[in-house]
Amino acid sequence: MTGPAPRPEVLRIAAYVGGESKLPGVNRVIKLSSNEGAFGVPPGAAEAFARVAQELHRYPDGGSTELRRAIGRRFGLDPERIVCGTGSDELIQHLCHIYGGPGTEIVMSMHGFTMYQIAGTYAGSRVLKTPERNLTADVDAMLGAVSAATRLVFLANPNNPTGSLLPRAEVERLRRALPSDVLLVLDAAYAEYVERADYEPGIALVDAGDNTVMLRTFSKVFGLGGMRVGWAYAPAGVVDVLNRVRGVFNVNIAAQAAAVAALAEPGWVERSRAHNAEWRARLGAALTDAGIKVWPSEGNFLLADFDTVARAEAANAWLRARGIIVRGMAAYDLPHCLRITVGNAEECALVADALAAFMAEARTHG
Numbered sequence: 001m002t003g004p005a006p007r008p009e010v011l012r013i014a015a016y017v018g019g020e021s022k023l024p025g026v027n028r029v030i031k032l033s034s035n036e037g038a039f040g041v042p043p044g045a046a047e048a049f050a051r052v053a054q055e056l057h058r059y060p061d062g063g064s065t066e067l068r069r070a071i072g073r074r075f076g077l078d079p080e081r082i083v084c085g086t087g088s089d090e091l092i093q094h095l096c097h098i099y100g101g102p103g104t105e106i107v108m109s110m111h112g113f114t115m116y117q118i119a120g121t122y123a124g125s126r127v128l129k130t131p132e133r134n135l136t137a138d139v140d141a142m143l144g145a146v147s148a149a150t151r152l153v154f155l156a157n158p159n160n161p162t163g164s165l166l167p168r169a170e171v172e173r174l175r176r177a178l179p180s181d182v183l184l185v186l187d188a189a190y191a192e193y194v195e196r197a198d199y200e201p202g203i204a205l206v207d208a209g210d211n212t213v214m215l216r217t218f219s220k221v222f223g224l225g226g227m228r229v230g231w232a233y234a235p236a237g238v239v240d241v242l243n244r245v246r247g248v249f250n251v252n253i254a255a256q257a258a259a260v261a262a263l264a265e266p267g268w269v270e271r272s273r274a275h276n277a278e279w280r281a282r283l284g285a286a287l288t289d290a291g292i293k294v295w296p297s298e299g300n301f302l303l304a305d306f307d308t309v310a311r312a313e314a315a316n317a318w319l320r321a322r323g324i325i326v327r328g329m330a331a332y333d334l335p336h337c338l339r340i341t342v343g344n345a346e347e348c349a350l351v352a353d354a355l356a357a358f359m360a361e362a363r364t365h366g
């Protein structure tokens with residue numbers, strides 16, 4: 001007997017594997033595998049979550065009105081041009097289905113965020129991955145892959161998992177050279193961590209035309225990965241179609257309340273950014289001292305390069321045996337690397353010490 005057959009392209013998708021959070025036999029796990037904020041949940045968000053418990057019988061506001069207003073105030077944006085989603089993942093999926101589909105192509109860079117490939121393939125598009133330079137998206141290579149069939153170009157900036165960033169001028173050059181009917185999606189999930197002056201998350205390009213979208217998330221600096229809230233800042237035409245197809249009540253009542261409260265948490269982003277800048281540098285220096293190559297990162301994570309697959313796997317096993325979970329990078333075609341989230345001070349020290357010991361052991365025993 002044969003069951004119902006899915007569309008063939010669905011079976012070409014490798015299911016997304018999230019960062020692990022448990023290790024057998026280990027009570028206290030140090031989880032540095034999903035780039036969650038180093039400080040946990042903003043206290044005000046936890047309080048808002050508890051308060052909303054008495055209202056769980058109510059449907060949420062399907063338009064996330066208060067949340068969009070709060071985002072608009074915080075970032076100086078028109079709430080009418082904001083669409084909230086069940087994480088930015090939901091919005092990535094919808095954009096692929098709205099603008100992509102069979103016979104169309106989507107362009108992303110080689111080590112770009114893998115969700116674009118999953119969502120694009122699901123939509124029926126062909127997803128083209130273009131070569132990078134120094135693990136950084138190459139605008140010319142991306143432009144070279146654009147054809148008459150191209151409908152979307154995805155750029156995570158900064159990129160996960162490489163941490164690399166394209167300066168504002170390069171992103172503008174990409175937009176200028178793309179055909180006007182190609183949607184450029186700028187995924188700025190890590191925007192708050194960036195300290196470089198030549199960076200722009202995408203707001204200016206969204207405002208400058210009708211074919212660029214910026215995506216943001218509450219899952220990283222705002223410490224709400226478990227709540228699933230992301231948002232798009234988009235031209236009116238894109239807002240209109242996203243609102244036609246998104247889940248009607250896509251952002252649940254607790255998620256909306258927690259996100260509004262997270263935005264109101266005094267000093268949260270500033271403290272998180274300062275902590276990240278300090279500990280990203282300290283962790284990077286410690287790994288470099290231990291003899292591990294570390295790629296420059298503008299996010300809240302570092303890509304540690306062990307040169308060989310065997311050494312990266314041995315390092316991963318070594319960390320796991322000590323209760324530390326980082327992210328293996330085989331799914332990103334970087335099997336010789338591990339991605340390590342910048343955690344709190346203690347977590348950074350633990351992972352740095354463990355990897356220094358690993359490298360010392362590797363030197364002694366080959």
Ligand SMILES: *Cc1c(COP(=O)(O)O)cnc(C)c1O
Nearest residue numbers: 087088089113160189217219230
């Ligand atoms: C973490 C991350 C997101 C956020 O996804 P959510 O669905 O909002 O949790 C989006 N893009 C990139 C590049 C990320 O690393």
